[in-house]
Amino acid sequence: MSPADNEIRIRGLAIGARPRTDWTLDEVKALFELPLFDLLYAAQWVHRQHFDPNAVQCSTLLSIKTGACPEDCAYCPQSIRFDTGIETHDLMPLDEVRKAAERAKAAGATRFCMGASYRGPKDWQLEPILEMVREVKAIGLETCVTLGLLREGQAERLAEAGLDYYNHNLDTSEAFYPKIITTRTFADRLETLRRVRAAGIKVCCGGILGLGESREDRISLLHVLATLDPHPESVPINRLVRIPGTPLENATELDSFEFVRTIAAARVLMPASHVRLSAGRTEFSEEMQALCLLAGANSMFYGEKLLTTANPSTADDDALFARLGLVRESAPVRDESRSAVAT
Ligand code: SAM
Numbered sequence: 001m002s003p004a005d006n007e008i009r010i011r012g013l014a015i016g017a018r019p020r021t022d023w024t025l026d027e028v029k030a031l032f033e034l035p036l037f038d039l040l041y042a043a044q045w046v047h048r049q050h051f052d053p054n055a056v057q058c059s060t061l062l063s064i065k066t067g068a069c070p071e072d073c074a075y076c077p078q079s080i081r082f083d084t085g086i087e088t089h090d091l092m093p094l095d096e097v098r099k100a101a102e103r104a105k106a107a108g109a110t111r112f113c114m115g116a117s118y119r120g121p122k123d124w125q126l127e128p129i130l131e132m133v134r135e136v137k138a139i140g141l142e143t144c145v146t147l148g149l150l151r152e153g154q155a156e157r158l159a160e161a162g163l164d165y166y167n168h169n170l171d172t173s174e175a176f177y178p179k180i181i182t183t184r185t186f187a188d189r190l191e192t193l194r195r196v197r198a199a200g201i202k203v204c205c206g207g208i209l210g211l212g213e214s215r216e217d218r219i220s221l222l223h224v225l226a227t228l229d230p231h232p233e234s235v236p237i238n239r240l241v242r243i244p245g246t247p248l249e250n251a252t253e254l255d256s257f258e259f260v261r262t263i264a265a266a267r268v269l270m271p272a273s274h275v276r277l278s279a280g281r282t283e284f285s286e287e288m289q290a291l292c293l294l295a296g297a298n299s300m301f302y303g304e305k306l307l308t309t310a311n312p313s314t315a316d317d318d319a320l321f322a323r324l325g326l327v328r329e330s331a332p333v334r335d336e337s338r339s340a341v342a343t
């Protein structure tokens with residue numbers, strides 16, 4: 001029996017190492033609602049079938065175009081509809097992007113993710129971004145962009161430029177989604193994900209917790225993610241950063257253990273994917289971050305800034321890694337490589 005065929009049983013639930021995309025909603029619910037320590041054990045077991053449990057993949061974000069976005073995502077400081085006081089700017093010049101990518105590489109990141117506040121880029125707006133992808137790739141970093149909805153042909157152009165990952169989150173359940181975003185649909189998002197996959201680009205897709213959604217919504221989001229075929233290679237799990245001026249500025253803070261549960265369930269449901277502990281870390285204690293990593297998260301945003309908000313400093317992250325005996329995952333030599341180097 002190969003390791004991929006391994007299986008354990010916890011309270012009657014079969015937990016396997018092999019990725020499967022036929023999860024039923026009832027199975028996801030039963031997994032999510034396990035006693036937390038049973039769920040953590042399952043997540044740890046699955047994590048160790050595919051990854052070095054002490055290695056964390058580090059991605060650095062850069063907002064290459066900030067604010068004045070026509071969409072109405074209720075969590076987002078960049079929507080033109082909300083007065084959040086952020087500093088907006090048009091597309092950044094190429095050499096600034098290159099310098100930021102060089103700094104990220106020197107600090108130890110292996111992936112550089114460029115975000116732009118578009119509903120979706122127009123064809124002419126894509127051209128300079130293709131240049132950025134080529135430049136960042138030439139530095140020796142994996143490339144990722146998040147540009148919103150893609151039209152026909154755009155994913156192919158990004159793939160030709162050498163793009164490795166496209167980030168496009170489902171954000172929440174299909175049922176709760178219209179309470180958060182009205183300017184584009186859940187189905188629009190799935191269509192962009194389909195285009196990205198069809199063009200041969202790896203998919204980075206996850207969500208945000210703490211929007212006021214119910215546990216059922218979190219279970220449903222995980223169910224949709226875990227039945228994408230194949231699974232997204234990267235699964236960012238964000239906790240809402242409550243931004244003054246947005247409709248969600250006073251949202252109730254999500255219970256930390258509910259967040260950990262979601263990470264652990266994502267790990268079990270998508271065994272070979274990188275699960276990213278994403279936005280929200282500045283409000284987490286170091287113990288909470290450690291618990292998320294123990295629950296199967298094996299990726300982080302690394303660098304002082306997310307898109308418009310703060311992230312822990314690299315010095316703080318390096319100190320935390322040292323205390324926990326973690327290493328930064330090295331850049332993949334081949335796509336399936338998962339070797340690690342000491343920080
Ligand atoms: N405009 C593009 C789009 O919407 O796809 C790309 C950038 S958008 C800011 C990328 C993702 O960041 C969103 O899908 C959301 O999951 C996350 N995000 C945005 N604002 C956030 C916040 N306040 N707290 C947590 N996550 C947030």
Ligand code: DTB
Pocket residue numbers: 061077115146167169206207236237238241278279306307308309310
């Ligand atoms: C993702 O899931 N989270 C990142 C990235 N993908 C693009 C963005 C988080 C943004 C948090 C709010 C901000 O900094 O503006």
Ligand code: SF4
Pocket residue numbers: 069070071072073076077078079116117118119148
């Ligand atoms: Fe615009 Fe993306 Fe923010 Fe929505 S999440 S308002 S699409 S930048």
